[in-house]
Amino acid sequence: MIKKLWIGLDDTDSKRYGCTTYVGALLLQSLKAAGYNVIGYPRLVRLNPNCPYKTRGNAAIAIAVETDKIEPIEDIVIRIIENNSDLQAEGTDPGAVLVVGEPSQSLREYYWHVVRDLSTIEEAEKIAKENNVSLLRWKAGRGIIGAIAAIGADLTLGKTYELIAYRKKEYWGTIRLVDPESVWEMDKATYPLTFDNIDKETGEIRITPHTPCPVLLGIRGVTPNIVEEAYKILKILEPVEFYVIFETNQATDAHLQLAKIKDVKDSVSVIIDGVVKSKPSFTIGGHVFFRLEDGTGEITCAAYEPTKKFRHIIVELEPGDRVTVYGAVKKKPQGLTLNLEKIHIKSLTELYLVKAPKCSVCGRRMEKIGKTGYMCRKCKVSLSEPEIVKIERKISPGVYEVPASARRHLSKPLALTSNY
Numbered sequence: 012m013i014k015k016l017w018i019g020l021d022d023t024d025s026k027r028y029g030c031t032t033y034v035g036a037l038l039l040q041s042l043k044a045a046g047y048n049v050i051g052y053p054r055l056v057r058l059n060p061n062c063p064y065k066t067r068g069n070a071a072i073a074i075a076v077e078t079d080k081i082e083p084i085e086d087i088v089i090r091i092i093e094n095n096s097d098l099q100a101e102g103t104d105p106g107a108v109l110v111v112g113e114p115s116q117s118l119r120e121y122y123w124h125v126v127r128d129l130s131t132i133e134e135a136e137k138i139a140k141e142n143n144v145s146l147l148r149w150k151a152g153r154g155i156i157g158a159i160a161a162i163g164a165d166l167t168l169g170k171t172y173e174l175i176a177y178r179k180k181e182y183w184g185t186i187r188l189v190d191p192e193s194v195w196e197m198d199k200a201t202y203p204l205t206f207d208n209i210d211k212e213t214g215e216i217r218i219t220p221h222t223p224c225p226v227l228l229g230i231r232g233v234t235p236n237i238v239e240e241a242y243k244i245l246k247i248l249e250p251v252e253f254y255v256i257f258e259t260n261q262a263t264d265a266h267l268q269l270a271k272i273k274d275v276k277d278s279v280s281v282i283i284d285g286v287v288k289s290k291p292s293f294t295i296g297g298h299v300f301f302r303l304e305d306g307t308g309e310i311t312c313a314a315y316e317p318t319k320k321f322r323h324i325i326v327e328l329e330p331g332d333r334v335t336v337y338g339a340v341k342k343k344p345q346g347l348t349l350n351l352e353k354i355h356i357k358s359l360t361e362l363y364l365v366k367a368p369k370c371s372v373c374g375r376r377m378e379k380i381g382k383t384g385y386m387c388r389k390c391k392v393s394l395s396e397p398e399i400v401k402i403e404r405k406i407s408p409g410v411y412e413v414p415a416s417a418r419r420h421l422s423k424p425l426a427l428t429s430n431y
């Protein structure tokens with residue numbers, strides 16, 4: 012009987028070499044070449060961006076094929092991983108897993124745990140045992156965590172697509188030959204159905220990475236058709252090895268969960284409703300910090316230097332403003348600190364300036380006399396009430412986000428959102 016078999020893999024890359032998506036793409040090509048029917052799109056699943064063991068993007072891959080035999084697939088997976096992982100590098104601990112049939116509820120829950128929190132190899136082993144997951148591992152095998160999570164990922168709640176084009180090996184490490192004009196043209200024709208093509212603030216092309224990896228470019232979009240259509244608009248001036256369209260959890264906010272400040276801990280990503288407690292200010296290094304409270308506690312919120320113009324919104328907040336903050340929490344010398352990805356400014360507090368009133372005769376500011384009175388000595392005019400001036404706030408309620416260059420893979424861009 013033909014069965015569905017899920018293959019997951021993770022942690023095949025290192026800081027100096029390789030790319031988990033490339034290993035996934037090679038596995039896909041090998042499976043197809045061996046005559047297997049691949050079901051649906053291969054998955055590129057981003058996991059907790061705060062994971063201290065992560066390489067660059069903390070990505071895992073899952074592919075589903077039709078088969079009734081596991082062993083020949085295992086042989087292909089082993090060959091692909093051993094030939095294309097940086098096994099010599101410290102911290103590269105590949106893992107691959109195989110699951111027959113659809114993932115259980117327990118695997119689905121494990122995905123949410125891994126995308127939002129930290130897991131351990133022991134926890135992954137326990138889940139694998141309880142759910143008949145076959146494990147393949149190299150060295151410490153930390154990759155089994157992401158590999159299981161990628162299979163458990165439930166993308167019915169939200170998904171996007173990424174077309175990744177790969178380079179011929181002789182071009183790895185050289186400048187990527189993609190005509191920037193054509194990227195602007197592609198963006199104009201397809202944005203916001205494709206997104207993060209260009210950082211509009213700096214003009215930086217975002218589809219091409221800067222690392223010496225095999226990726227030529229990646230186009231993110233809301234449907235498989237639009238990323239392919241966008242790809243065809245590009246003028247690419249070097250040969251392309253091949254391209255793959257992945258189904259992903261990128262740009263879905265899957266990592267974020269509503270939380271109260273008292274429950275927040277290191278390395279989780281959260282959404283907190285609160286009130287600004289302290290006036291934000293720029294620090295050395297160009298970072299902006301403020302304190303937020305929600306009735307259960309207080310936390311520091313940060314807009315770091317790379318968030319550029321976003322900081323100029325944050326620095327205009329005042330104590331008493333009601334906001335919802337979105338971001339990853341890290342333990343820092345100043346305590347738990349939320350690295351802002353987005354902010355919803357819900358209401359601005361009204362600010363007033365109390366001034367001495369003007370003299371009705373000569374127009375000059377009066378002098379304060381005693382506790383409540385004001386007087387113009389020259390004209391001998393007195394008043395008991397000060398002048399109260401409403402301070403014009405420089406920001407408006409609304410949702411603000413960091414620029415594309417500072418956005419995390421999992422963060423949902425506002426361009427894809429209409430319901431804030």
Ligand SMILES: [Zn+2]
Pocket residue numbers: 370371372373374375387389390391392
């Ligand atoms: Zn006067």
